[in-house]
Amino acid sequence: MVSHAHQGTTSSALARLSVNVARLVGIGPHGYAHLPGMAPQHLNDDLCRTPAATAIRIAELTTVQAPWTEMSVLLARESGIGTLGVWDYLITSAPTPLEGIRDAAAYFATVADPLTDGMRITEDGERVTISHLNRADIAHEAACGIRGYALGLYQRRLGEAAGRRLVPLHVSLAAKAPARHEVLVELYGTRRIEFEAPASSITFRAADLDSPTPHAQPGLSAVLRRHAEQSLASAVPLHDWPALFRTALGSAHDEGAPTLSSVARRMSISARTLQRRLEEHGTTWSEEVETVRRDLIARLLHDTDLSVDSVAARSGYADARALRRAVRRWYGTTPAALRRAGRGANTQAGV
Template structure:
């Protein structure tokens, strides 16, 4: 396994570049989503500025906002259809100047923080079957995780194929979630019928021959320059994370760990519970409102886009008792969970 500390990690933790978020919004808009509605969501006011890093919570909200629209028009395939070299910044060109695909995957994994949160881990392994790149992100309980898991192998395959100058057919793609009733669209997306489900971290395996073949535009000197540029890009980026962004991240993390407590979230933010309540009040909101808003947003997506039971959903959004979730759903929609699920509109 190839590992390495990603440059700038302490400074940009829990932030991402705006590149991928912009691509997702473009894909959602192409799928029929109201772009203006998405751009009014919290945290989207700095997307046009490249030198900054935006909160990871912003891209997760983007996945929530565009996920439904993408699924209606063919899933994550629509995202990379809009990709062109340079869309994701310098990261794309790491696949062009490297000596081989293996070299490119190693460089892209080492510098994954250029486009992603440094807490995301990329591993590149090599065995008799070929070279595998896998992604491990801390979003397993997020309702958009299955869609993100399908996207990551597609992203690597598309950019790697561009660097190779020809379509690359993987040996295997592994996904963490259950197989859908039909996964023909995914087989078409990856160009292989060898798609394995409930298989751990998302990964894609390229043949040994593809991994070892010299890339057509290989340039060792340029590769060294691009690697330095990727490192500097992260180290010199300006994270734009307000205290409210940090609160949202702390709250989402707390919800994933079980029933959230105000005192624990305040401790994560290095402030007392009363100070947190006061600052939320100054921002025109409250602990109860923020918790309710987060829970409703996630529950809505779980009910409409997954087959998870009410008990499972309750645990994922921080309810210790499923009956409390049922009461909340009645309060939000005036209907039972079953009715909401059967009437997605």
């Protein structure tokens, strides 16, 4: 279910976690509120996927204020069960922790950027190694912090699935060796930590991951896998500025007649900046509003039995006459004919 559309984005849940940790190290909203995807209606909407560049920038800001090792520990500490949505429960609800981490690897894109990050599970007799695959520069402070966090997160979720703390046999980090790393020893529960390794991985005894999950429920894993697929299918990747703007405009339109200033506030920019950005992308406020109205009207005519007067009111037109003029201009036909055509298409498609 992962598509090219998801590449270059992360879940809004992961973005919220990053913002929370940034605040803990003293970074105020002024440091990140202007970044793409940080407007409240995007950040708090689980359907929206935040640009990966935004997540990276927040991580960079965090490692300016704190060592990457502290960032790893804070992210892991703040990642209570449910923080990352369905991905968390894929691990903790499977029949065994091992089956859960396999599902988590298969649906890692529900959390991370599938273009740059992934998971790999290697089973070798009495050992199971979980690798975090990340294509960023090995020496980059933010990348080091993310890799350290990822392994701590896997360990925490597996322990929650097993119902007890799991101590790894070995931890390898594709990260530069810090001056001090006691916080990582505490995070992982072992001193067997290798730095500047070719890849980041954490290794457990197979017996620890093969034991039954205490609270597993038959059939629940299949339900969660379907939910993960649906989450990816319905996600709104905020790849670029036009996508961010149109998401904000659509949200504002759902709540009433949108104005330039109200949408600008949603995007945490000024109305003048919004107008300038629209011009830079070859469009205007009136053109974008008309597109939203056109799509809404077609949807209401095709999918509901609302009268033309009601459709006009819901889409921001003064009356049915104004709506009819707009439909004639867009489609060269009447609302009634457009409704019949849309329902005929749905019938042929088996909808």
